[in-house]
Amino acid sequence: MRKRLHHPDQDIILKEAIGQIASPARRRFLTGSLTLGGLTLLTGCDLTNSQGVETALERISRFNDKAQAWLFDPKRLAPTYAESMMTRPFPFNAFYGLDRVPRVDADSFRLEVSGLVADRHAWTLAELRALPQTDQVTRHICVEGWSAIGKWGGVPFHVFLKRIGADLTAQYVGFKCADGYHTSIDMPTALHPQTQLTLTYDSETLPARYGFPMKIRIPTKLGYKNPKHVQAIFVTNSYPGGYWEDQGYNWFGGS
Ligand SMILES: Nc1nc2c(c(=O)[nH]1)N[C@H]1C(S)=C(S)[C@@H](COP(=O)(O)O)O[C@H]1N2
Numbered sequence: 001m002r003k004r005l006h007h008p009d010q011d012i013i014l015k016e017a018i019g020q021i022a023s024p025a026r027r028r029f030l031t032g033s034l035t036l037g038g039l040t041l042l043t044g045c046d047l048t049n050s051q052g053v054e055t056a057l058e059r060i061s062r063f064n065d066k067a068q069a070w071l072f073d074p075k076r077l078a079p080t081y082a083e084s085m086m087t088r089p090f091p092f093n094a095f096y097g098l099d100r101v102p103r104v105d106a107d108s109f110r111l112e113v114s115g116l117v118a119d120r121h122a123w124t125l126a127e128l129r130a131l132p133q134t135d136q137v138t139r140h141i142c143v144e145g146w147s148a149i150g151k152w153g154g155v156p157f158h159v160f161l162k163r164i165g166a167d168l169t170a171q172y173v174g175f176k177c178a179d180g181y182h183t184s185i186d187m188p189t190a191l192h193p194q195t196q197l198t199l200t201y202d203s204e205t206l207p208a209r210y211g212f213p214m215k216i217r218i219p220t221k222l223g224y225k226n227p228k229h230v231q232a233i234f235v236t237n238s239y240p241g242g243y244w245e246d247q248g249y250n251w252f253g254g255s
């Protein structure tokens, strides 16, 4: 499935929302970084109907600067949910259909690590599973206009980055995937407590369609910043871009 780029209406909604924000500095910051997913999450409004849009714009205009500073703090936590709220079945999405999901062989899989890191050894799945694991139930928001709640388990990404001796002052972490997809994130997001090197979905080995053998789950970012089938991770100071980012999607992609 090919994604449609922003519908003109969506651009108008975002422009209006940004216009409601009192501080010129924050307005400048948000221009180009606020997304519809972000607006949905911020205001809790359904933006698919005009009533929802009205309410969202009203709510935005009521945020004071202090609240805004908290909302856009890179350390702020994404909401978590009860397991009973999980979306079943969880949607599948990729730049192709379900029939073309890559089949990665578990035994020969090695996660490559390169760039500004002390330890460049490639990781087996068994080695990744031996690292400390946590579970979290969060909402995944796709720019195509849907969101869904899921439970993902794996290694807190900051634990992994420290384990490989990554230069934590570097600017970017980039990801290359088995299906040719790629994306990258800023170091504060990579070190965010909820950013996860994900090995399970709903307490089971990550199924092929959701990114076997591993994905990076980033609940503070939109869906396209959550790479599936990751096979290489690199730390760098050169802007790496990404599959959708190179076609005009916002690189920050915050949710
Ligand atoms: N490797 C890879 N990762 C990817 C994509 C992709 O096409 N290939 N699509 C992204 C997008 S746009 C979304 S919404 C989510 C969908 O993840 P899901 O199938 O678990 O719902 O994967 C993201 N990560």
Ligand SMILES: [Mo]
Pocket (backbone or CB within 6 Å): 093, 141, 142, 143, 144, 223, 224
């Ligand atoms: Mo997406």
